[in-house]
Amino acid sequence: MKTIKKVVLAYSGGLDTSCAVKWIHDTYGAEVICFSAFIGEVKDKKELVQRARSAGASEVYIENLKTDFVDEFITPALWARAKYEGHYFLATALGRPLIARRLAQIALREGADTVAHGCSAKGNDQVRIEVGVRSLAPQLRILAPLREWSFSSRAEEIEYAKKHNILIEATKERPYSIDKNLWGLSVEAGILEDPWVEPPVDTYFITRPPELAPKKPIYVTIDFKKGIPVALNGRPMSFTAVIEQLTDLGGKYGIGRLDLIENRLVGIKSREIYEAPQAEILHTAHEALESLVLDRELLHYKRLLSEKYSELVYYGLWFSRLRKALDEFFASYQNRVTGTVRLKLEAGRVNVVGRKSPFTLYSEGLATYSARDTFDKSSAEGFMKIWGLPYEGKAKSK
Numbered sequence: 137m138k139t140i141k142k143v144v145l146a147y148s149g150g151l152d153t154s155c156a157v158k159w160i161h162d163t164y165g166a167e168v169i170c171f172s173a174f175i176g177e178v179k180d181k182k183e184l185v186q187r188a189r190s191a192g193a194s195e196v197y198i199e200n201l202k203t204d205f206v207d208e209f210i211t212p213a214l215w216a217r218a219k220y221e222g223h224y225f226l227a228t229a230l231g232r233p234l235i236a237r238r239l240a241q242i243a244l245r246e247g248a249d250t251v252a253h254g255c256s257a258k259g260n261d262q263v264r265i266e267v268g269v270r271s272l273a274p275q276l277r278i279l280a281p282l283r284e285w286s287f288s289s290r291a292e293e294i295e296y297a298k299k300h301n302i303l304i305e306a307t308k309e310r311p312y313s314i315d316k317n318l319w320g321l322s323v324e325a326g327i328l329e330d331p332w333v334e335p336p337v338d339t340y341f342i343t344r345p346p347e348l349a350p351k352k353p354i355y356v357t358i359d360f361k362k363g364i365p366v367a368l369n370g371r372p373m374s375f376t377a378v379i380e381q382l383t384d385l386g387g388k389y390g391i392g393r394l395d396l397i398e399n400r401l402v403g404i405k406s407r408e409i410y411e412a413p414q415a416e417i418l419h420t421a422h423e424a425l426e427s428l429v430l431d432r433e434l435l436h437y438k439r440l441l442s443e444k445y446s447e448l449v450y451y452g453l454w455f456s457r458l459r460k461a462l463d464e465f466f467a468s469y470q471n472r473v474t475g476t477v478r479l480k481l482e483a484g485r486v487n488v489v490g491r492k493s494p495f496t497l498y499s500e501g502l503a504t505y506s507a508r509d510t511f512d513k514s515s516a517e518g519f520m521k522i523w524g525l526p527y528e529g530k531a532k533s534k
């Protein structure tokens with residue numbers, strides 16, 4: 137087996153990856169460089185560096201990749217209406233290929249022979265990172281310490297960290313596995329592993345319980361330009377700022393909570409809790425605008441592709457040609473998705489209450505039941521005759 141000399145580790149600052157720095161160094165005698173991507177979780181940069189160094193990292197890369205995340209991952213996911221199994225907005229799944237790409241780039245730049253990650257052997261994230269890295273730089277070796285080491289509990293890891301003076305978070309941990317980024321938050325494990333148990337209050341981090349939401353609903357307008365949110369309540373701002381503000385506002389109203397049984401790629405059914413007020417509100421708004429400006433056939437066909445797209449993202453196939461081709465399809469008509477959507481936020485819910493666009497296909501003259509009607513009623517009869525021609529009398533025969 138070839139020896140490992142230099143490793144770039146996707147480092148979160150948590151217990152697993154902190155132990156992994158030391159463990160890789162001791163097990164393989166390799167130099168370990170840490171890489172942390174900031175894509176929406178608030179972390180203290182200095183603390184992260186200290187922790188990585190205390191575990192033996194020779195270098196620590198910390199990069200703010202929020203803009204790349206929004207432009208290259210969230211935007212296409214919004215356009216694609218990406219929701220795995222119809223519900224999950226794919227926050228975690230969208231973040232991984234970005235991390236994988238940067239991990240591979242840093243490894244190549246540093247002349248490393250290996251990349252490493254802190255994903256477990258049972259999840260989807262290992263697939264996304266590893267398939268991502270392999271798609272971009274197949275020559276890199278991939279290490280997954282959590283699949284190799286002999287720690288069998290977090291307690292053992294804590295003991296290991298203490299023994300080796302590795303700095304770990306002092307705050308009492310919640311007993312869940314959590315992943316957070318700009319597009320939402322995923323929570324699993326602990327008591328949630330019993331699918332009959334209602335998620336306790338401490339399962340939720342960014343949303344209030346809907347019963348504690350303000351009693352008075354609030355109205356919000358979102359302006360879109362070519363498919364991109366450009367203003368909130370008439371105030372121009374970046375898409376990132378829209379996301380951040382809607383996370384706070386939607387969270388206050390308890391919007392975007394999900395409790396799902398999900399089919400993992402690795403064949404396991406798992407119980408997952410999600411919070412994504414921003415994704416719920418923005419998908420609702422974008423969809424409302426598309427339904428105004430796109431024709432029926434395009435809208436219907438899109439649904440089929442959304443399903444496939446969501447699977448590709450979930451399955452770690454971000455770097456596939458099909459995903460790219462589908463993105464081109466969804467992008468091809470966004471130049472019409474310009475306009476304003478008015479939404480009403482109330483406890484646990486977001487409802488569309490108004491939409492307008494210079495590209496609207498809605499014709500009040502055609503739709504109205506009033507005297508202003510412009511629809512040619514005389515053609516209706518002929519339309520039915522021809523439309524129903526193949527079926528005439530056919531219901532009689534067996």
Ligand code: ARG
Pocket residue numbers: 226228229260261313314315322323324398408
């Ligand atoms: N089940 C979700 C997914 O596969 C969330 C994974 C969450 N990851 C985590 N480390 N908690 O995308």
